[in-house]
Amino acid sequence: MTTGYADVPLWAAIVSAAFILLGAGLSLVGAVGVARLSTFYDRIHAPTLATSWGAGGMVMGSMIFFTAAEGRPVIHEILIGVFVTVTTPVTLMMLGRAAVYRDRSEQNPGALPKETSVDRADTVSNHKGS
Template sequence: MSMPHAANLPLWAAILVAAFLVIGAGLTLIGSFGFWRLRSFYDRVHAPTLGTSWGTGGIVFASMIYFTVLELRPVVHEILIGIFVTVTMPVTLMLLARAAIYRDRAEQNPDVPVMEPARARLEEASTGSETGSRLQNGI
């Protein structure tokens, strides 16, 4: 494999691009390995965020630096991918985790905490018991 267009890249840019590429790809690999390795779904849901935060960030920065230096003009459209992935990934994972806990509660899986109905908590609070007032104060 050869990249003749990379030959006229200055050394500092090459080092920077290489460092960002290796950091980004390595973090993505660590995230995916954790996703494969961790035990429960609620542990696993955290692992791929490594790839979507600095994994994507590193590779996007590498691409931006590479094309900016190579084409002698600012090339920043890759930042769109970075912004988009950073914004959408929390939404995705929140939706998925809520769906998972909903399914676990629906089959009364003992591994997840049961949901206290809000009405029961309110009634307990209105009777003025100690736990009720504690809940009312939001502690």
């Protein structure tokens, strides 16, 4: 099960290291955004850096490394990529709607547009079968 770095050819090590650094770096930038952007609706954009190319880079790096190290295609990491891509919209959409709903019900001056349907959420936006 375990593999050593020494089994990996140089080109694979370089490519995989580049992807891993890219992924980790973008995740860090996303976390910096979460920490220092000033409003909630700005901050909701920041984690998508980590979930799009952050996770993508790490997954690619890991796939290249294990494929080169074990001498056979190792692609199960792609499941993480697919899973993150499919679930992030659901979580962020629900969080966004919850935030809009809370801001509206508390009369927050969050620069929200006048007509949103969230206050009728029981009848609307159930198209995803939530």
